[in-house]
Amino acid sequence: MDKMIRVLVAKPGLDGHDRGAKVIARALRDAGMEVIYTGLRQTPEQIVSAAIQEDVDCVAMSILSGAHNTLLPKVAAMLKAEGADDILVIGGGVIPQEDIPGLKEKGIKEIFTPGTPTQVTIDFIKANVSGK
């Protein structure tokens, strides 16, 4: 039997736009995943520690403040330092296309920009989580 995929939906940074995060969280849950939502204003440290404690398969971060180039790579790097780089790290929000290659180089596996159907994100997670 397949183990249920566990996802941490997180809001790094200071912006309060959580419509996207909440929609994704519900959609992932409706797709049969276990979802933990952190709420707003999470530091990279808090996100990494929640990811490890909750033993998640995926960290999905939503950010609309423009601080993505600072905060998303930090989470990926800290997960790696903790030996938890088997956790799939993805992001979404108002993120310019030209920033995406740089983020991918730094360990963010995919970035979903405005208008992405939730099914695309669901399929991506299913296809890319490591079967722990």
Added chain:
Amino acid sequence: MFDQKQVSVIKEAVDKHTTKIEEALVKRPERKKEFTTGSGAPVNRYYTPADVSELDYMDDLGLPGQFPFTRGVQPTMYRGQFWTMRMYAGFATAEESNKRYKFLVEQGSGGLSVAFDLPTQIGYDSDHALSEGEVGKVGVAIDSLADMEILFDGIPLDKVSTSMTINAPASVLLAMYIAVAEKQGVSSEKLRGTIQNDILKEYIARGTYIFPTEPSMRLITDIFEFCSKDVPLWNTISISGYHIREAGSTAAQEVGFTLADGIAYVEAAVKAGLNVDDFAPRLSFFFNAHNDLLEEVAKYRAARRLWARIMKERFGATSVKSMQLKFHTQTGGSTLTAQQPENNIVRVAIQTLAAVLGGTQSLHTNSKDEALALPTEDSVRVALRTQQIVAHESGVTEVVDPLAGSYYIEAKTKEIEDAAMAYIKKIDDIGGATKAIDMGYIQSEIMDASYDYQKKVEAGEIIVVGMNKYQIEEEAPKGLLRVDPSVGEMQKQKLVELRAKRDNTKVNETLMTLKKACEGTDNVMPYILEAVKAYATLGEVCGVMREVFGEYQQAVKL
């Protein structure tokens, strides 16, 4: 508005007509089984006097500028003067933003609207650990009065009206504004503008809260009281439905939840001993404009009528100004698409029309590239020109409330008023907006509506042009505005210099006195003013208040 005999004749005719149409539908069905507004409310095939027969013209509509202000708060509306074209702007440093403001004033923008970065909005200095990566990104970074002096350099504060999107630390930024004006030789009685100062919608939808609900409400009533004496022309709050709608609410929820917040503020101020007619004329509102033109027009009209009745009947206001719902509008950011961004210009034009046909007092139009980044100067110009075209070329400004009397508009206005009132009743039963927020009621209602919308978009039941239909292969857009990443370092450096230069003994003294005021019951505004004048930083002032008041903990619910 029609006599009963006439209405029954019409009803009979409609029944016959409907039967006939439905017979024909078997062969040629309509495009959809159910027709709805942009917010998902049902829409009939057509409307007749029978749908508005319960309305009484003088009681429910009245004349423009007359109770219940359904037709507008002024008798002449845009024949007198256009709405204020107020473009929300601000990014990077105070120097950069000051340049953008001067550009906007040159281009014909009638008032300033300041966007602050997130650390400023949450009361952290640029050198705070949580500010990393955020400094200057979504607005201008203001750490102290020194930044504020640069921000308004060369802008005469007795001539412009300034709107500041600031909530939890509104008291501090207003104090800085007053201090800058004083240095320009402008006394506080002459200052015109608005602070958003609407903390309840921060808990509901926008997220830049600091303190728990109770001390937050005290700060707000302190501002009401202080301004009613010292800054009489200032709009002390902008009770905002904008962000509630952006979070995914329906049009009726936008009105219902916003006015419920408004009721909570009025109740808090009355409880603090203020006379309703002393502060209510300075309350203002802020609504969204989405794409469903007619539903939006009905929404603004419904909000005006409902608020007028609430102020008169529930709070016993006697001043006409207390009953007038005046509002700012912003076109809906969440309606913009990252795909084919040029299409957004058209969306913004429709939304501009909605706001104007709905009788807005001021308007910000979004730029086409805002689903991608902060707008460039070129795209801001188009957004401002959109307003100017509607003002000068469309003709809709030549007559007051031109859609009044449309059976559909009047029926929708009534329907939104009733639906909003039902939400207000429900919130009253819970014990008021503050309680309903603490319980998560308002948040989950919005979330249900937003998820419902998303599912309909993904099922193709709602079409978003360029996004889920009529897509094309696109190259990544070029020429987006980038905020200089060194802004954070520049702000940090300025703070080091400030702390070395100012009189730190005086700073500490003013902060200690402020702390005592926070612990007691004095109005805190004069103490905050003293602290900012001594160049205490925003983070230091908010830090003192954090110590005394504590911090709000968000209830996370899915």
